[in-house]
Amino acid sequence: MDSACRKKGLQVICRESGASENAMITRVYVDNYKCMVNFEHSPASLQLVFGENGSGKSTVFEILGHLRDLVVRGAPVEQVLPRNTLTAWQSRREQAFELDIKGNGGGYTYSLRVEHHEWQGKNRIVREELRFDGMPLYRFDGQDAHLYRDDASAGPVFPQDWSRSGVALVPERHDNQRLCWFRQRMAAIYVLAIDPLRMDDATSAEQQTPDAGVRNFASWYRHLTQDSPERMGSLFESLREVIDGFTWVKLTQEGEAGRVLRVGFECSDVGQGEEGEYDLKLSQLSDGHRSLIALFTILHCAVRPDVTICIDEPDNFVALRELQPWVTELSDRVEEERAQCLLISHHPELIDLLAVRHGARFVRSAGGPVRIKPVEWSQGDGLRLSEIVARGWEE
Numbered sequence: 001m002d003s004a005c006r007k008k009g010l011q012v013i014c015r016e017s018g019a020s021e022n023a024m025i026t027r028v029y030v031d032n033y034k035c036m037v038n039f040e041h042s043p044a045s046l047q048l049v050f051g052e053n054g055s056g057k058s059t060v061f062e063i064l065g066h067l068r069d070l071v072v073r074g075a076p077v078e079q080v081l082p083r084n085t086l087t088a089w090q091s092r093r094e095q096a097f098e099l100d101i102k103g104n105g106g107g108y109t110y111s112l113r114v115e116h117h118e119w120q121g122k123n124r125i126v127r128e129e130l131r132f133d134g135m136p137l138y139r140f141d142g143q144d145a146h147l148y149r150d151d152a153s154a155g156p157v158f159p160q161d162w163s164r165s166g167v168a169l170v171p172e173r174h175d176n177q178r179l180c181w182f183r184q185r186m187a188a189i190y191v192l193a194i195d196p197l198r199m200d201d202a203t204s205a206e207q208q209t210p211d212a213g214v215r216n217f218a219s220w221y222r223h224l225t226q227d228s229p230e231r232m233g234s235l236f237e238s239l240r241e242v243i244d245g246f247t248w249v250k251l252t253q254e255g256e257a258g259r260v261l262r263v264g265f266e267c268s269d270v271g272q273g274e275e276g277e278y279d280l281k282l283s284q285l286s287d288g289h290r291s292l293i294a295l296f297t298i299l300h301c302a303v304r305p306d307v308t309i310c311i312d313e314p315d316n317f318v319a320l321r322e323l324q325p326w327v328t329e330l331s332d333r334v335e336e337e338r339a340q341c342l343l344i345s346h347h348p349e350l351i352d353l354l355a356v357r358h359g360a361r362f363v364r365s366a367g368g369p370v371r372i373k374p375v376e377w378s379q380g381d382g383l384r385l386s387e388i389v390a391r392g393w394e395e
């Protein structure tokens with residue numbers, strides 16, 4: 001019988017195949033963007049991207065964020081893809097991007113061509129296209145936008161501003177639901193690098209998604225308490241396993257609309273007449289505890305169907321014993337929730353737990369373009385994979 005295998009700690013557990021497939025990014029193509037020339041990457045549902053500094057790991061996440069901002073926010077192409085993103089050793093002035101997403105009963109391909117005009121100091125979209133199972137949904141030829149209905153029949157043609165993505169500007173209609181699904185799926189790409197030093201503990205309004213540094217954690221948590229209250233119990237259980245004395249996270253009233261995020265603790269080692277329970281503002285916690293609260297909140301509340309989460313260096317500020325249970329839970333939840341999670345890390349624990357089965361090793365030779373090499377390791381090698389990587393013997 002066919003089976004799908006996953007790793008939990010040091011065990012390999014197999015389950016029967018046939019479950020619903022993840023709606024996820026399956027291919028990223030980039031040409032003439034920083035260190036990426038004719039670069040192609042195939043993300044998995046769970047993947048660890050690793051390699052030496054300067055090997056282009058964070059650049060992939062950066063590109064996913066840029067394409068999301070173009071297609072979802074309608075951000076100006078000059079803002080998202082300025083001239084300094086061109087590959088330094090190339091004389092060509094055109095950048096190319098392609099993104100494949102599996103979901104909604106088929107496969108989407110989004111392609112973008114951007115031309116930089118050196119004499120004008122500007123750039124422009126010269127071609128943009130969205131297809132579903134090979135059938136057109138939208139096409140911009142440099143002057144006009146061509147819309148297509150869900151059944152691939154031709155719709156209206158009209159002049160389009162080349163400074164922004166036309167996909168972002170198409171209004172929703174009953175006959176373009178496939179295009180709208182793609183746009184919603186692009187909005188569900190979170191590119192994160194947790195910065196506990198700048199995480200706010202005060203909020204005056206809800207925010208539906210975390211920002212890049214999770215600095216708006218209090219506002220995002222405020223939204224989660226309304227949107228996903230059922231997930232808080234499991235979140236607190238996980239945090240009790242990694243933060244000594246942790247009991248709860250709450251938002252307390254401050255002014256008419258303001259809230260402050262507080263974290264409760266229980267202390268058993270107290271003197272006579274002293275209280276065994278207390279709470280602190282989020283900002284009063286250590287950097288590591290703030291990072292852990294953010295990581296486990298992402299794990300329990302953001303790892304969901306049809307979501308791609310990209311986390312750059314999740315191990316920053318976090319101890320080894322705290323990181324391992326998060327990695328183990330992450331592997332389970334990505335499969336159970338049919339989500340997608342991509343990580344960047346140099347941490348030996350993450351390399352040993354994830355790289356053999358879920359790793360993509362980025363390499364650059366003599367400062368040239370980025371390439372991806374397969375991860376080759378077996379238990380008979382005598383050393384852990386992280387040790388081989390640390391010694392530079394993986395070639």
